[in-house]
Amino acid sequence: MAGFGLIADVGGTNIRLALVELKTGEIGRLKKYLCADYPSIADVISLYLKEQQETVTQACVAIACPTDKDWIAMTNHSWAFSKKEVQEQLGFEGFHVINDYTGIAMSIPTLTDEQKIQVGGGEAKTGAPIAVYGPGTGLGVAHLIHHDSEYVCIPGEGGHVEFAANDEKEAHVLAFLQKRLGHVSAERLLSGPGLVNIYKGLMDMHGKTAEDFQPSDVTTRGLDGSCPVCVEAMEVFCRALGSFGGNLALNMSTFGGVYIAGGIITRFMDFFNNSEFRKRFEDKGRFVDFVAKVPVYIITEEQPGLQGAAAYLRQSNGYRI
Structure with missing residues (x-):
């Protein structure tokens, strides 16, 4: 037994x-x-x-x-x-x-349909590489491959790669943070503290003084519309999260899916679903059709x-x- x-x-x-x-x-x-x-x-x-x-x-x-x-x-x-x-x-x-991120990656083959929500793309291809990333206190990243009937996690520190700006707002936030931090990793924007960094950068762009907000302050004021810059910050966050996820899909042809963990997104799913996340995920120039096939899943399992x-x-x- x-x-x-x-x-x-x-x-x-x-x-x-x-x-x-x-x-x-x-x-x-x-x-x-x-x-x-x-x-x-x-x-x-x-x-x-x-x-x-x-x-x-x-x-x-x-x-x-x-x-x-x-x-x-x-x-x-x-x-x-x-x-x-x-x-x-x-x-x-x-x-x-x-x-802990190896643990999250290893959970993916066991997740049921009730433990995840698909956001665009086609069907996941059995046995194909998988990517998982998650904005939380930081930005965790890992990959999962299938080899000889076993799953093997490939951990890494992908959250610390350089952040790449894709529009004027992101460029301003990046320049704002570079003056204060020097190297600006993806984690500096795609995390709970990163959401606050985006807010501060956008307030600077608008010539306003940022308040001493916590991540929950940004999401609360963004969701109720009481702070237009917090709404902007959440929009930038979702778009940048899409760009980063699309990069992971390209890195290893992750037709097994790209999974988002961390818990932040599940707090504002309606906002996320109406954002430009998926548009940015697929916005990869000549490879837009390639990335469009890759499914994205939000992990809802606690x-x-x-x-x-x-x-x-x-x-x-x-x-x-």
């Missing part, structure tokens, strides 16, 4: 833990804990397994920090640990620690990292996902 595996999704504030039935992929017994309440990740995992009265030998943790070395040090929390030591302490035969950790663990144990 395959039994259960432990899966976890660790952010700067919370850790979510669950069990996955390795044979079927069914996820259950989800619990959320505050990271600050526990000295270490091993402590909270031990508590969870004790509460569930389960002994597991396989585990996969998706965590928001680099995972390529044995020593794991979280970027936005004090937890730091050796993968080898935690594995020995908890008695796991298999202990996989993956980057726990894609946890779902991806389950997929990664199951595939590591010889199951197809």
Whole structure:
């Protein structure tokens, strides 16, 4: 009997833990804990397994920090640990620690139609490369390929490539930020803080003094129309997000789809659907017909990292996902 595996999704504030039935992929017994309440990740995992009265030998943790070395040090929390030591302490035969965006990418083959919304393009081609990106605190980017019946995530730091302006407004925002930052990456516009940067750049273009807004202030005032510049900022954000996604599609011919994660877009789906996102996604000159075939999906599943950790663990144990 395959039994259960432990899966976890660790952010700067919370850790979510669950069990996955390795044979079927069914996820259950989800619990959320505050990271600050526990000295270490091993402590909270031990508590969870004790509460569930389960002994597991396989585990996969998706965590928001680099995972390529044995020593794991979280970027936005004090937890730091050796993968080898935690594995020995908890008695796991298999202990996989993956980057949170690898987790999101690995969730994609398991998403149902109810966990995503398509935005234009044709049908996704089975086995073709996939891209995923997500504006959140930063801009995460990864690719997923299918090789020898397995899915392989190709992580990277695509959010830090140079931002390319495509119209006068974007050019002004870019110049505005270059004076203050020097190098301006795509993340400086395509993220929560990036939305504020766009607002500030547009206020400068209009000769006005920007208020000390948070991302939620921009979206709230943009959606209710109380601040015309916030409306503009959201429009620029959606257009630039489309241009960046179209670039990802060209990079690896992602006919398996381009997926958007991160949660920002789901807060203003109606605005997004009426924006020029898809027009910009396809606006690739001689390759407009090529990119027009590529489907875009908004991930609506609230726990894609946890779902991806389950997929990664199951595939590591010889199951197809």
